[in-house]
Amino acid sequence: MDPLTDLLLRLVATPSLSNEEGACAALVADELRRLGMDVDVDAMGNVVGRLELGPGPTVMIDCHLDTVPVVDASEWTRNPAGELVEGRVYGRGTVDMKGPMAAVLHALDAVRDTDRGTVVFAGTVAEELVEGPAAIAVAEAVSPDFVIICEPSQRRIARGQRGRAELAVDIRGISSHSAYPGEGINAVEVMADVITELRGLVPSEDATLGEGILVLIDLKSEPYPSLSTVPERCRATFDRRTLVGETEDDVLAPIRAIVEKVTATWGASGTVEVVAHEHTTYAGQVVRTTKFAPAWLFDAEDPIVARAVDGLTGAGLDAVVTHYRFCTNGSGTAGRLGIPTIGYGPGQEDQAHKVDEYIDVADLQLGAQGYAAILAALLGAESSGAAQ
Numbered sequence: 065m066d067p068l069t070d071l072l073l074r075l076v077a078t079p080s081l082s083n084e085e086g087a088c089a090a091l092v093a094d095e096l097r098r099l100g101m102d103v104d105v106d107a108m109g110n111v112v113g114r115l116e117l118g119p120g121p122t123v124m125i126d127c128h129l130d131t132v133p134v135v136d137a138s139e140w141t142r143n144p145a146g147e148l149v150e151g152r153v154y155g156r157g158t159v160d161m162k163g164p165m166a167a168v169l170h171a172l173d174a175v176r177d178t179d180r181g182t183v184v185f186a187g188t189v190a191e192e193l194v195e196g197p198a199a200i201a202v203a204e205a206v207s208p209d210f211v212i213i214c215e216p217s218q219r220r221i222a223r224g225q226r227g228r229a230e231l232a233v234d235i236r237g238i239s240s241h242s243a244y245p246g247e248g249i250n251a252v253e254v255m256a257d258v259i260t261e262l263r264g265l266v267p268s269e270d271a272t273l274g275e276g277i278l279v280l281i282d283l284k285s286e287p288y289p290s291l292s293t294v295p296e297r298c299r300a301t302f303d304r305r306t307l308v309g310e311t312e313d314d315v316l317a318p319i320r321a322i323v324e325k326v327t328a329t330w331g332a333s334g335t336v337e338v339v340a341h342e343h344t345t346y347a348g349q350v351v352r353t354t355k356f357a358p359a360w361l362f363d364a365e366d367p368i369v370a371r372a373v374d375g376l377t378g379a380g381l382d383a384v385v386t387h388y389r390f391c392t393n394g395s396g397t398a399g400r401l402g403i404p405t406i407g408y409g410p411g412q413e414d415q416a417h418k419v420d421e422y423i424d425v426a427d428l429q430l431g432a433q434g435y436a437a438i439l440a441a442l443l444g445a446e447s448s449g450a451a452q
Contacts (some may be wrong), residue, residue, distance in 0.1 A: 068432060069153060069425055071095070072166040076146035076155035082193045085109065085129040086346045092165070092187045099172050101185065109347030110202050111187035115172070120181035123442045124208035125402075125435075126199050126393050127165040128191030131157035132417050139419050151425050160416035163423040164214040164409035164431060171435035181443030184208060187193075188393060194341050195228065195357045196396030203397050210368050210442045211397040213407040215388065216416065219381070219427070219434050221372050222407030224361030225388035226273045227306035227395050229315050230339040232299060233258060233323060237332045239287075239296035251298035252285045255333045259300065261322045268314075270307045272361060273387060278319075279303045301339065305391075308359045312338055315356075327438065358393050358399030367445065368404040375441025381434055389413070408438060 065073075080088035089111045095102045098111035104112045111129070134144045134156050142154035153163070165187070172183065184206045188198035203211065213222070235255045240248030259280060270277040283305050285295040304315050316336055323334040337356045364368055364385055376383035388394075388407055398405035410431025411423045 065148070067143065068166055068170045068428060069148060071169060072153055072158065072163055072428065073146045073148065075162040076153070076157055077165055079284050080119055080129050080131055081133055081159070082130040082190045083343055083346055085189050089131050089187060089346070095169050096185055099169070100176060103307070105347070106201060106205065107347065108198055108201050108349045108351065109189045110198050112202055112206070113185040114206070115176065115183045117178040117181055117183065117443065120443055121209035121445050122182040122184060122206060123439060124184045124186055124203060124206060124211045124397070125214060126166055126186045126188055126211060126397070127161055127214045128393065129248065130190055130192050131160065131162070132192050142420055142422070144320055152422050153425060153428070154420055156421060158421050158423045159216045159411035161215055161409065163411050163428055164216060167410055167428055167431040168435050170192055170432040171439060174436040175439050175443070178440060178443055183439065183443070190351065191393055193343050194353060194355060195391045195393055196400060197351055197353050199393035200396040200400060203401055203403060208403060210349045211394070211403050211405040212438065213392045213394045213397070213405060214409045215407055216391050216411030216413050217327070217386065217388065217407050218410040218412060219408065219431055220384040220386045221369060222386055222388045223364060223366070223369050224273060224308070225359060225392055225394060225407070226276070226354070227357040227359035227399055228391040229304040229306050229312070229357070230355035231302045231304055231315070231319065231336060232339050233302065233319065233334065233336050235298045235327065235332055235334045237296050237330070239292070240294045242292045242294055244295050245322045248294040248296070249330055249332050250294045252295050254327060255283070255298040255300055256332045257325055257326045258334070261326055262319065265318055265322070268307050268310065273307055273359060275305070276307045276310065277305050283389070284450060304360045306357070308361050310359065312356050357395035359429045360394055360398035360405065361387065362404065362406070366404065368406055368442070370406065371441045371445055372406055372438045375437040376434055378441070379433060379437035381430065382439060408434060
C-alpha cells in the first residue's frame, strides 16, 4: 500500500468527533514531527506545526480534525472506520476532511527542500460545531500572509464562500386548556404565520456566490409533549446563508420586522437573535461565540488566486477557479481577519457527511501534487507582512 493511502486509513481509523479529537491530534502531531516540523498544541487543542524554510511569506494550511458522527453504522455497506476497495477509500471523514489532510501532509514532504518562506500546518478543532474560532486562534498566533482552507473542492481553487448565520425566532403566547383554545394564544399558530410571512422575503443576492437563502431547520413547542395544553412557546431555528459585507443587523432586521408585525396581530410577543454557542474542547478550553460566520470572496485576479493558478498550471495540473457552496473556516481567516485565503482539496464536496463517504486514491494523489504546487507558488511570493 502506498504511504498516502496508508496515512489516510490510519487517520480515518482514529475517531475524532468534535470535542473528542485528542487521539487524532496526537497522530497528526507525530506525522508533523516526522516531517521535521516544530509542533505545538495550543490551549484550544489545535495542533500547530511550523516549518521555517527561509525568508519570505508565511502560508497557513487549515485542516479541521473533527468529523460528524456515524449515525447508524448498519446503513453503511463499507466500514466507516476505513476500507480500501478497488482504488477507493471509504470511511467517515475520507472527504471531510481527513483525505485532504493526508494529501497535505504528503505534500509537505515535497516542499521541505524549498528555501523560501514558512509553512504552518493548523490541525483545528470543532469546525463541525462552529466555523472560524479555532482557525482564528491559530492565525492570530502565527500571522500568516496566506491561508489555504483544505476542504474538498474537486481540486478546484475556491476564492470565496457564503457565510452562515444560525437564527432563533422565539414566540411567546399564553397557555390554556386545549378544550378552551380561545382563552390562550397558541404560540405554534403564531409561528406558522411568521414562517409563512418569511417565505415571502426576497433574498439578497451576489452575482458570484448566489442568494442569501433562509432555511427553516428545526421547530419546537413548549410544553412538549403537550397534555391538553395550548403551547405557550414556540422556537424555530433558521439557517441564513450570508453574503459578503452583510452584518448581523443586516440579517436580523427584516426577520424582526415580520415577527413584530405578526405577533402584534395576535397579541403575542417574539424575539429574533443570532444563536449563542458554547463548547468545551478536548483540551478543556471553553469556547463562547455566536453562530455568525461572515462570507468572503477574493477577485479572480487577486494575487493569492493568481499565484495558485500559476502553481497548478506550471505543474501540469488543472487550474479551475470556483467558490465553495458551504461554510468553512475561511469565515474566520478571510471573513473576520481579512487574510488572503483560498480553498483547495481533493474529493467531491457532496460526499461529505454521507453514508459510504469515500475518496478515490487517484484523486488523493493528484490533490497532494496540487497542494505541493500551490505551496511552492505562495512560498515564492513576496511577503506582504502579517495580516491585521
